[in-house]
Amino acid sequence: MATPPKIYPRSEHMISRSLISDNALKVLYRLKKSGFQAYLVGGCVRDLLLGREPKDFDVVTDARPEQIRAIFRNCRLIGRRFRLAHVHFGEEIVEVATFRGLSGGDEETGERVLENGRLLRDNVYGSIEEDAFRRDFTVNALYYNIADFSVVDYVGGMEDHRAAILRPIGDPEQRYREDPVRMLRAVRFAVKLGFTIHPESAEVIPRLAGLLREIPAARLYDEVVKLFLSGYAVQAFEQLRHYRLFEALFPDTEACLAQEPDGFPLTFLAKALERADQRIENAQPVAPYFLFAALLWEPVRMRTRERIAAGQNEILAYQEAAGEVIARQIRHTALPRSVGLPVRELWSLQPRFARAQGGRALRLLAHPRFRAAYDFLLLRAETGEAEPALADWWTRFQGASEAEQKAMLRAGKRSSGRSRPRKRRSGAKAVKDAATSPP
Known part of the structure; x- marks a missing residue:
């Protein structure tokens, strides 16, 4: 792929180590000292660039899960679909993931499993570049490099961040089909951040909303709680109805709301x-x-x-x-x-x-x-x-x-x-x- 990233040095962004959890910094520095690459990634980088205090700090590295566990005695490996390392510091957990690959893997051994376009399990490891293109939205694919305090961007996430645009990485329809929950995440991030979903990415959502019926009901419960208990419930409700996602989640309620008894809402x-x-x-x-x-x-x-x-x-x-x-x-x-x-x-x-x-x-x-x-x-x-x-x-x-x-x-x-x-x-x-x- 060999796509050169755009590097934003410390002078071109507002992320300061003083805003980062001490325990997350410990993890980053220990991985670096052990000879591995170490980056903050995802929502924490996005929120730090907005001047917000992140809820969690996620770390990504080229170290494999077993190598991470060998470095941190307070580490526990979890997950089947995505193998992750949780480094425990009392009540705080710093999640550490290995760079994910875009292709390859042995489906017979369960390393990478797709069904009808949906990604069910993936433990295929790769480079930071592949990891970036595997992520959902451009603004969630920004990497803070502890080695030189720069922000690394392979997908135009910084430009979208500055323009307040939420855009899936790659073909929107393909990404939504891989994991239909991404449509709900698009709404949640848009209302939470005050961003606009990119028009081409938004246009396909009503047509694909029915794919949510293929998602386990337990997972959708968790997504509903995140959508409505994050302080933006009214906006989320309006956007879900606009994109016909609410109908897929609460069909009986939507059928009632579509009526206006005696002409009143x-x-x-x-x-x-x-x-x-x-x-x-x-x-x-x-x-x-x-x-x-x-x-x-x-x-x-x-x-x-x-x-x-x-x-x-x-x-x-x-x-x-x-x-x-x-x-x-x-x-x-x-x-x-x-x-x-x-x-x-x-x-x-x-x-x-x-x-x-x-x-x-x-x-x-x-x-x-x-x-x-x-x-x-x-x-x-x-x-x-x-x-x-x-x-x-x-x-x-x-x-x-x-x-x-x-x-x-x-x-x-x-x-x-x-x-x-x-x-x-x-x-x-x-x-x-x-x-x-x-x-």
Whole structure:
């Protein structure tokens, strides 16, 4: 291949060793001292060039995994698809990979396995140049060389970085077919970095979005969490829908969102994602189960309404609708038990807010999921789906003294929880949501 890289000396970039983890520097210098090449690569270099503090520092080298383990006693080799070395420094782990090759390998021994264009396993080693062309996006293929503190660029990543362009390396369609998750990563990086996906790279995404159905549901769950719990959930949601990727991840939700009952949009999910972004910005936690409860709420709500209209009990209607929606969703994004069970609990508590009388109200208040379910109720009331009076009653009830709570229960003046058509203000524009909660 022999493509000469463009070298950016220390004077032409802003990366300083003072911004790099001490433990990552230890790894880089020890590899160099042992006679191996050593570079920082990927997201950490990209973020350092943006003036951001990287979450992790990844190292790449020409040393083989076994050689890396021989150099670092605090090292553990992991992975089957990609053989990696993890060097442990207490709670911090510095990941070290060997340069990957572009071709070759013995498929019979499992070194390199492709199926229908998808790369399933690859332990073929190569040069730094081959490694660069193996990476996903140009801005993720920049190398910081500890030998002379330069940035090495084989693929035009620095120019794209400066132009705020996200571009796959090589033919976009081929790269997306190799690993369809790269389409999700393109959206995630674009919204996170404030970059624009290159037009030729973006054009093919809607046509290839269906390839995500071939990806293991567990892997897609992890990608969804990264997309929506990184502080850019609203933008990610908009971009996923624009490129028809959301439809591949949440087909039932997309089918609901494509409808506008009585001509008014369904706003609950957008508000829930906006609230998640606000919490992350304020360094407050957002539980994955709350995220998935919001993402799947529209199909649950609509199926519940259908069951109630057919004469089913409200509580049972919620339970059966929840089971149906989750059973369908796990074909697309797996829900771990630690997520699926709380999701169902949160949904099942919604009709109980309007039905709690006397001791039931106190038992609901003591429920382990009460706070999350109450926050969910507030979002429903804010978007016109539940009565504000009901949310207000529970706000006052949980903050009241024991005597005040007893007085409130005796008064028995709570909203039935039924939603009535009403107008709400969003900026200067009045928006009416005709999506009602089950009676």
